[in-house]
Amino acid sequence: MEKRRKILAQCLRGWKERKESSTRDSFSLQTLSRTFIGQDLAIRRSTNRLRNRSFSLQTESPLSFSLLPPLLLSRLLPSSSPPPPSPLPSPSSPSFHAPCRLEGWGRRDKPLVLVFWGPSGTGKTELAKQLASILHNESAAKLLREKKFVQIPMGQYKDENSAANLVGPPVGIEGMGQLTGALLRHPDAVVLFDEFEKAHAEAIPDVLLSAFDASGALKDTKLDQYVPTNRATFLINTNMGAKIILERARELMELESHGEEQGLVQDIDEQFTNLLRETSSMSNPFGRAEFRGRVDAWIPFYPYSNKEKRRVVEMALFERIFSFYLLEVHPR
Numbered sequence: 607m608e609k610r611r612k613i614l615a616q617c618l619r620g621w622k623e624r625k626e627s628s629t630r631d632s633f634s635l636q637t638l639s640r641t642f643i644g645q646d647l648a649i650r651r652s653t654n655r656l657r658n659r660s661f662s663l664q665t666e667s668p669l670s671f672s673l674l675p676p677l678l679l680s681r682l683l684p685s686s687s688p689p690p691p692s693p694l695p696s697p698s699s700p701s702f703h704a705p706c707r708l709e710g711w712g713r714r715d716k717p718l719v720l721v722f723w724g725p726s727g728t729g730k731t732e733l734a735k736q737l738a739s740i741l742h743n744e745s746a747a748k749l750l751r752e753k754k755f756v757q758i759p760m761g762q763y764k765d766e767n768s769a770a771n772l773v774g775p776p777v778g779i780e781g782m783g784q785l786t787g788a789l790l791r792h793p794d795a796v797v798l799f800d801e802f803e804k805a806h807a808e809a810i811p812d813v814l815l816s817a818f819d820a821s822g823a824l825k826d827t828k829l830d831q832y833v834p835t836n837r838a839t840f841l842i843n844t845n846m847g848a849k850i851i852l853e854r855a856r857e858l859m860e861l862e863s864h865g866e867e868q869g870l871v872q873d874i875d876e877q878f879t880n881l882l883r884e885t886s887s888m889s890n891p892f893g894r895a896e897f898r899g900r901v902d903a904w905i906p907f908y909p910y911s912n913k914e915k916r917r918v919v920e921m922a923l924f925e926r927i928f929s930f931y932l933l934e935v936h937p938r
Contacts, residue, residue, distance in 0.1 A: 642736055643921075644914040645729050647864040647871065648722070651905045652737060655720060716820045719840045719900055721802075723878065724907030725848040731757075731800065733907075734841045738796035741839060749796070756788040757798045760805035769809035774827030785817070786826035786833045794837045802844045807890050811897040818900035842901075846892065847878045851908055859911045874906060 639649050722730040735746035738755040749755035763769045773783040781787065788795055799805075817824045822836030851858070857870055864871050887893030910918070 638736060638740065642729070642733060643917050644910050645733065645907055647866075648729075648733060648905045648907050650866075651903055652720060652733065655718060655903050656737070656741075715822060715836045716900075716902075717818060717822050717835050717838050717840055719818050719842070719902050721842045721844065721901050721904045722907060723844050723847045723904060724851050725909060726845055728907035728909060730843045730907050731798070734796070734798045734843070737839075737841070738798075741794075741796060752792075753788055753795070754792045755796050755798070756785075757800055758784060759800050760802050760810070763805045763810055766806055766809040769806050769813055770827065772810075772813050773824055780828075782828055783824075783826050786824050786829075789824070789833050789835060789838055790826070793834060794839075796839045796841065798841045798843065800843045802842045803846045803890060803892070805891050807886075807888055807893060810891045811887075811894050815897060815900065818897075844892070846890070847881055847906070850874060850877045850881065851906060855909045858908045864908060871906075875904075878904065878906065 638653060639646065642649060722734065724730065735749075735755065738749055739746050742749055742754050744752075744754070746755060750757075758772075763772070771783060772785040774786070775781040775783065782790065785797065788797065802810075813824075817835045817838075818840065823832045823834050825832050851874060854870065854874060858864070861868070861870070866872075882892055882898060885893040892898060
């Protein structure tokens with residue numbers, strides 16, 4: 607019995623140390639790949655976009671530079687960050703507004719829009735919460751309470767009339783739109799549109815086109831007031847393209863990591879691009895080319911390998927067992 611107690615105490619100390627380390631690092635972009643299990647490609651693409659956004663904001667005028675606080679910039683950028691890869695053109699130059707967001711400049715007032723696509727159960731919503739925690743330096747639970755992280759299930763916007771509730775309440779009801787109200791309270795909120803493919807194919811893109819544009823504004827129909835969106839971060843979850851990934855699941859699981867240069871990754875990206883082009887604007891909100899053009903990155907989520915699944919199960923079991931032990935068996 608004494609030997610079992612010693613083993614349990616040793617495991618408990620290790621669990622506490624890992625938990626404390628994870629809590630310390632949970633709001634750091636540099637450690638996201640260690641604290642989030644799997645999805646190495648999705649993490650790289652997401653963090654690259656966030657770093658590019660911080661580069662562009664560093665090169666803005668003092669007024670625009672206030673879009674991100676110094677604390678956030680320090681968390682997004684390593685201490686020895688290189689300068690932007692290319693010099694900024696003059697605002698009067700024709701190339702100034704060219705789509706050069708990969709280089710960290712051009713259209714700097716545009717809100718960041720990322721699409722997470724792939725099968726269910728691959729961590730899309732969880733990564734969205736962790737990115738929101740990094741951007742705001744707070745836990746996801748606190749962000750949800752304070753409405754700095756707003757999760758909108760798009761299944762409730764299947765018809766044309768309900769889509770108007772994003773920018774105004776139903777007739778006869780006081781308040782604001784679900785989206786405009788959230789951005790009025792917190793202009794720098796992280797907004798997650800969940801299961802986007804279920805939304806009305808025409809009405810939702812009509813509403814969001816101006817929100818995702820360089821002008822960055824939405825008009826609340828109740829307040830008759832324009833709400834800026836350029837400080838917000840928009841994340842879109844969709845199961846669209848899941849079949850493409852699941853058909854190649856066995857090949858994906860055989861790879862130790864997923865790099866941009868790998869042929870399999872490039873093939874999947876190309877298949878998804880073709881799927882988007884073939885999508886009808888009458889049946890899917892991604893069908894309109896001008897709407898797709900406002901998306902900064904399309905980020906695939908691949909199925910977890912057996913090794914990654916074991917790590918997730920182990921972490922969940924340790925969390926459940928030791929939390930119960932500390933609360934019920936050995937309270938302090």
